[in-house]
Amino acid sequence: MPTLIKLDAGRFVLANDPFTAVTDDEGLPLGDVIISFTRFQAEGERLLAEGRAVGVRLEPDEEVEALAYDLPRIAVVAVAFPKFRDGRGFTSARLLRERLDYAGEIRAVGDVFREQAGFMVRCGFNAFEPSDGSTPDIWAHAVSRHRHVYQRAADARAPAFLEREGG
């Protein structure tokens, strides 16, 4: 079971994960699941009707806009980072928050390490499955490392140009 860290009211906490991540060639277990978007399109309706919570895994080459219609009933969007170098997931998360107004859980899964924690939070991620053994403390430390940011993003942080106006 990978570690799940959640951002909860500004704090990073270890969370229980009610979801089972299922690949396309695995059978479905009981309970809440995270499945691919393709599988969601085929089986989502039925799973939701069974009263389960269903999450969708979004691969880097999948257009996040395709989820728009289903977003209200998707419990988690798990944005996949098959390689940390693949930065498409950052754009996907930002668009989920800023353009598609998704308020639910956006979870970073795959090759996820602390050096990206700050960027992920800024892009709207609020759940993380670190692959580098990070604890919530390490994660929180990595996120709070930079006292200021220069850009607007999907989080509520005031960019430097607004901080300057305030000061």
Place this chain on the structure above:
Amino acid sequence: MYQYDTLDKEIVADRSREFREQVGRRLAGELSEDQFKPLRLMNGLYLQLHAYMLRIAVPYGSLNSRQMRKLAYIGRTYDRGYGHFTTRQNLQFHWIKLRDTPDILDHLAEVDMHAIQTSGNCIRNVTSDPYAGATVEELDDPRVWSEAIRQWSSLHPEFSFLPRKFKIAITAAPKDRTAAKVHDIGLMIRRGRDGQLGFEVIVGGGLGRTPYVGPTITEFLPANRLFSYLEAILRVYNRHGRRDNLYKARIKILVAALGAEEFARQVAEEWAKIGPEGDLPDTELARIRGAFAKTAFEALPAVSETFEAAKAADPALARFSRNNLREHKKPGYTIVEISLKTVGETPGDATSDQMDAVADLAERYGQDDIRVTHEQNLVLPHIRLDDVPEVFARLQAVGLASANVNLISDIIACPGLDYCALANARAIPVAQQIAQTFADQEKAEAIGELKIKISGCINACGHHHVGHIGILGVDKKGEEFYQLTLGGSGAEDASVGKMLGPALPYDKVAAAIDTLVEVYLRERQDGERFLDTYRRTGVEPFKEAVYADAH
């Protein structure tokens, strides 16, 4: 020079502290080299043939004397007493120890410098006109926009893991000294018909294995919409740029595959969705403009008697003045370009003592302003004509008075096989041989502007594609050979050079250049540069002469 405020300083300090922790984890064995590699690369630290190389950002090539002295100090303390200025207006140290890097970064942070985004697949150091704020030609000071882009692109949460590195150049003068058309994005400041300020936006130029002169995707972008437009370009690229092949991952490949028109359409669509929300407020642009240190120009006569008399008495000063001075926007002032291409030396290298000397000159005579050019020279942008003789004498004393700017020995060369793990062939000794061949200054001046650019491998760090004469090192069965190209230009008349013929062995290159120059001198018509003659006659006379000699 932009003056950092507390926020800017703290951002650099935080990044420096983060890197210290990362190096600590590596040295303690908590990180393997494989895990550490992407982290060090995000901070300009490369592992080269002999040692670590640290690339320090010189944003838009602008330095003050305190910063230059700090670079000199680092060179003396942590390297071998010199550094290498690069074609991205940065500075590299080639003999660095890993354990020293956190201290070096702290030293840099003390003078508002860093190595942020000098490598990695992110938005790199933005480059600009080294004559900014001084040249008569410019429409606006491009440094203001460069600094705004530096801030916007620093530690960008969405665009730090792009398909590949991303380089932006910006110029406000019709004469392009930034190679804007061979950048991922080239921005050329324009005035609209109503006098409004804006940008011509060029996307998808580049060198490397697949050279392109970038197409213009918008003729006139209103200046206050720049940042939303940049965001749109970067987002389209981040989503759709290729990630399956390292050599096809730059934005130029995406632009070429889609076609400029379709790429522009996708950007426009994304831009409309972002809206003015993505722009920097005018108040912040005004703040940045105001945070540049004021230059205090005196009212001076356009002609300096002192300078004229000194020139008449000293032919060496006269020669230096003909070749290394450029017109300043204020009467009685001049732009002084300092050549780092002294015959026999490594192009772009400066010793710590030389850096200190340049810092002293900037402080004493030059409004504390120093620039690095993409052609690997230095510039003192604001020198009183009255002071030129003294500045020249002091440059002579430290071996920095070569009067060869834009001449045949003002060569761009990558570090090549002498340092770089990627290189196929040496570049520096080739540059040195050519410089020796044309050491006669009379002859060099008679030849006029001729840009030779040398790369030690196909990655083209020496910009050979855009050399009037380009030289590319190739490996043929373990031997160094050199492929010549003619007719390239990285300036406003940008073009990619065409191959001359079969590659030549190492010891034939300088002689071949000599032959090319002879053909040019024979063929040229009234005042043509080498490039103009080549463009008029085509390759034939050049090819014939070089390969007739070779047989």
